[in-house]
Amino acid sequence: MEKTDLLSLTDEELVDFTKELGEPKFRGEQIFQWIHKGIKSFDDMSNLSKTLREDLKSKAFITSLKIEKKLVSKIDGTTKYLFLLDDSNIIEGVLMKYKHGLTACISTQVGCSMGCSFCASTEGGLVRNLTAGEIIDQIHAINNDIGQRVSNIVLMGSGEPLHNFKEVVSFLRIANSKKGLNIGNRHITLSTCGLVTEIKRLADLRIPINLAISLHAPTNQLRQKIMPIARKYSIEELIDGCHYYLSKNNRRITFEYSLIKGVNDLEIHANQLVMLLKGLLCHVNLIPVNPVEKAAFEKSKDESIKRFASILKNNGIEATVRREMGSDIMAACGQLRNSHIDKQKN
Numbered sequence: 001m002e003k004t005d006l007l008s009l010t011d012e013e014l015v016d017f018t019k020e021l022g023e024p025k026f027r028g029e030q031i032f033q034w035i036h037k038g039i040k041s042f043d044d045m046s047n048l049s050k051t052l053r054e055d056l057k058s059k060a061f062i063t064s065l066k067i068e069k070k071l072v073s074k075i076d077g078t079t080k081y082l083f084l085l086d087d088s089n090i091i092e093g094v095l096m097k098y099k100h101g102l103t104a105c106i107s108t109q110v111g112c113s114m115g116c117s118f119c120a121s122t123e124g125g126l127v128r129n130l131t132a133g134e135i136i137d138q139i140h141a142i143n144n145d146i147g148q149r150v151s152n153i154v155l156m157g158s159g160e161p162l163h164n165f166k167e168v169v170s171f172l173r174i175a176n177s178k179k180g181l182n183i184g185n186r187h188i189t190l191s192t193c194g195l196v197t198e199i200k201r202l203a204d205l206r207i208p209i210n211l212a213i214s215l216h217a218p219t220n221q222l223r224q225k226i227m228p229i230a231r232k233y234s235i236e237e238l239i240d241g242c243h244y245y246l247s248k249n250n251r252r253i254t255f256e257y258s259l260i261k262g263v264n265d266l267e268i269h270a271n272q273l274v275m276l277l278k279g280l281l282c283h284v285n286l287i288p289v290n291p292v293e294k295a296a297f298e299k300s301k302d303e304s305i306k307r308f309a310s311i312l313k314n315n316g317i318e319a320t321v322r323r324e325m326g327s328d329i330m331a332a333c334g335q336l337r338n339s340h341i342d343k344q345k346n
Contacts, residue, residue, distance in 0.1 A: 006056075007035055007063045007133030010173045011180065021055055029179065031056075036180045038140050040064045063133035065091075067141055081145075083138060085110070089127060092157050093138045101151035106138040108168055109159025114193050115228040116214070118258055118289050118297050121158040130159070132170035139181060153183060156191040156212070162198035172207055185209045191256065196233045196241040203248040211245055212254040212285070213238065217264050218272035226263070235276065246281055253282045258289040259300040259308060266304075270311035277317055284312055284319040 006014060015028035027048070034045045040062050042053040068090060069082040079095040094105040112119070113126035135155075143149050153175060155161045161168045168190070175181045175188060189210040192199065199211070215238075217223035223230035233241075242253050255277065259265040277284070286309055288299045300308075305321055312319040 001059070004060045005063050005131060005133045006031065006060050007136055008131045008167070008170060010170060011177050017060070021052070021059070023052060027052065032177075033179050035062055036140075036174075036177075038144050063131065063137050065134060065137050065141060067145060070145070079146075081138075081142065083141060085134060091130065091134075091138070093142060094157070095142050095146065095150070102146075102148060103152040103154060104139055104142050104150040105154045105156050106135060107157030107159050108135055108155055108161040108164050108171075112159050113163065114160050116193060116216075117226045118216070118260060120290075126159075126163075129164040129167055132167045132174060135167065135171040136174055136181070139175070151183070152187045152189075154189045154191065154212075156189070160193055160195065161190050162192045162195040162202065165198050165201065169202075169205065169207070172209060176207075186251075189254070193227060193229045194233055194238045194241075195229070196237050199241040200244050203245040206248055208249050208251055210251060210254065211242075211249075212256055213242065214258075215255045216258050218269050218276050222264060222269075226260075239276065239280070242280065242282075250281075253280070255282055255284045256287060257284055258287045259305055260289045261298040261300045261304070263297065265300040265308055267307065267311060270308045271315075274312060274315040274317055278315070282318070284317055285322055286319055287322045288324060290324075 004017060006017070009017060009032075011029065011032045014032045015025050018028035018031065019025065030047055031045065039045060042048070042056045042062075045053060048056075063086070065086070066084045067081055068084040071080045073079070077097050081093040081095070083091050083093060085091065089110045091107040091110055093107065096103045096105065107130065109129050110127035111124050112122040115122050139150060139153065155168065172185075172188065172190075175183050176185055185208045189212050190202075191212040191214060193214045202211075214227070215223075216226060217230075218235075220230060220235050223235060245251075246253065257264075257273070273284070286305060288305060289297055290299070309319045309321055
């Protein structure tokens with residue numbers, strides 16, 4: 001009999017699970033609270049009977065990933081984690097410190113199949129999806145490591161969150177639960193490279209999280225050169241999906257735009273982006289691209305970044321330049337994991 005990972009269950013699902021064991025509703029609620037306090041052993045759940053604890057041991061488990069490696073930036077205190085999963089796969093997480101609180105950037109897949117040419121996460125392809133429990137446990141591990149609770153979550157680590165739709169939605173419900181992580185939906189951001197069908201599915205669920213779109217180009221021709229997903233969904237279809245999301249949630253959408261020297265950072269590109277986003281409730285997050293060892297892209301010059309941002313702002317498009325964090329510890333998505341895997345091979 002296959003055991004059930006309790007950390008992957010929402011509070012309602014856990015109540016149903018314990019009812020099947022012949023236990024009352026409040027037992028499921030107690031177990032849910034225990035596991036989201038970071039408790040990993042059923043023996044430590046002191047208000048459960050010994051009989052129930054033994055029953056749980058035979059039919060369930062609680063995901064428990066381990067911190068394999070931890071690097072702390074001497075520049076800004078950003079912390080990069082490598083997490084070891086039960087099947088020996090490695091994923092990444094990042095803790096960033098801002099004035100408004102602690103933000104955890106976490107992974108939703110082992111590797112990624114989207115193939116974006118400027119992203120290190122996609123180099124080895126997709127290995128597998130993470131379970132909701134494995135996504136949640138990244139937060140638990142960070143909270144336990146620092147002795148504090150993170151206040152914001154961004155799903156911007158390895159993987160495409162909407163490619164792992166079911167488990168990510170379960171994660172969102174668990175994270176938002178008052179008995180779970182108790183993190184408000186407005187403090188959670190999901191980043192997607194543009195899976196339009198899934199964007200609309202997410203909109204229909206009316207979970208009012210922040211949606212971030214990895215855009216990175218203002219035209220179909222240019223976007224197709226750097227993002228394979230653009231061959232499946234055109235920019236027009238993507239923008240239509242964004243309008244649909246706004247109609248359901250009325251939450252401002254962020255467009256992420258990695259500036260690559262000589263590729264997408266010219267004045268013509270900025271003006272094309274203005275035309276594309278005009279009238280849309282949105283914000284553009286300009287990201288000086290991180291150099292990726294196996295890609296030939298270079299970060300835009302400072303003057304190009306400033307000029308690009310000013311064109312957007314002068315045309316009524318809100319724009320900011322993302323502050324580079326953890327540059328001394330390979331904090332860009334996928335870099336540390338790839339380095340770790342390469343060392344193991346050698």
